[in-house]
Amino acid sequence: MKDIVRQKIGINVDVMDLLNEQIAKEAHSAAVYLAMASWCDHNGLIYSAEFFYKQSYEEREHMLKIFKFINENGGTAYSPEVSNINHDFNSLQEIFETALDQEIQISKSIHNIVTKCRKVMDYGTENFLQWFIQEQMEEENQFRRILEMFDLMGTDGIALKLIDERVKHVE
Amino acid sequence: MNLLYKTYYFSSYQCDQRRCFYIDFGHKQVKLSFCQLLALRQKVQTIDIASHFDKDLNYSGIEIITLCNREHLFVFDTLQVMDLKQLLKATFGILELNSLVLH
Numbered sequence: 001m002k003d004i005v006r007q008k009i010g011i012n013v014d015v016m017d018l019l020n021e022q023i024a025k026e027a028h029s030a031a032v033y034l035a036m037a038s039w040c041d042h043n044g045l046i047y048s049a050e051f052f053y054k055q056s057y058e059e060r061e062h063m064l065k066i067f068k069f070i071n072e073n074g075g076t077a078y079s080p081e082v083s084n085i086n087h088d089f090n091s092l093q094e095i096f097e098t099a100l101d102q103e104i105q106i107s108k109s110i111h112n113i114v115t116k117c118r119k120v121m122d123y124g125t126e127n128f129l130q131w132f133i134q135e136q137m138e139e140e141n142q143f144r145r146i147l148e149m150f151d152l153m154g155t156d157g158i159a160l161k162l163i164d165e166r167v168k169h170v171e
Numbered sequence: 172m173n174l175l176y177k178t179y180y181f182s183s184y185q186c187d188q189r190r191c192f193y194i195d196f197g198h199k200q201v202k203l204s205f206c207q208l209l210a211l212r213q214k215v216q217t218i219d220i221a222s223h224f225d226k227d228l229n230y231s232g233i234e235i236i237t238l239c240n241r242e243h244l245f246v247f248d249t250l251q252v253m254d255l256k257q258l259l260k261a262t263f264g265i266l267e268l269n270s271l272v273l274h
């Protein structure tokens with residue numbers, strides 16, 4: 001019997017399912033960052049707002065990267081539904097902590113897909129995901145550095161204003 | 172045509188010559204490209220079978236599924252849905268096995 005599946009699709013079908021789940025996670029991240037940007041904007045933290053608008057845009061780019069990868073390799077990418085976006089925060093520090101936690105969850109999720117790739121010997125997708133592993137390390141570190149500012153400078157009054165201004169220099 | 176898997180209600184086939192798949196639904200046979208088979212797999216996978224046992228979530232206990240860009244329409248009851256889930260899971264399992272044997 002011919003291997004028609006392999007003729008049609010370059011990635012493992014179960015890995016494709018995980019990639020589709022990852023698409024939904026990236027879309028969710030994009031929406032979460034947008035909610036955070038809104039909160040910052042309303043609370044006069046304009047640089048942090050700008051920072052989260054940019055983060056949101058990047059998450060959408062991540063989503064598209066995976067989306068196109070699936071389709072280019074013969075699979076089917078599914079446009080995700082996004083729900084459950086929280087808009088209530090108590091402080092800027094809480095926002096950055098939540099953001100770091102979210103990035104850690106995303107890192108774990110990517111690692112989980114890589115583990116699956118190795119199990120089913122889908123080395124093409126594993127190679128594709130290397131970029132995401134690197135990207136996640138950078139993003140986690142970025143949030144860690146911002147959170148360190150709160151440790152050093154405090155969380156209210158002038159410190160908050162100073163931290164907000166410094167956020168724009170974090171890359 | 173090669174039989175891939177057979178369940179109580181349905182069976183799946185691969186046709187080497189036409190490079191496509193067939194699913195026999197009992198009253199009719201549907202030809203599917205790989206893409207369409209993937210789409211069916213996704214639809215069936217996402218059916219929440221637990222909702223069939225909850226009157227508030229799925230009152231009638233049926234599932235309406237369209238196939239091949241709505242060329243076909245099927246109405247399945249709970250048992251058939253469970254059967255279909257089994258069919259697709261096993262069919263893709265067999266296809267993966269075939270791939271392992273060949274390469």
Ligand SMILES: [Fe+2]
Pocket residue numbers: 026029058059062106
């Ligand atoms: Fe991301």
Ligand SMILES: [Fe+2]
Pocket residue numbers: 029059103106139
């Ligand atoms: Fe991220």
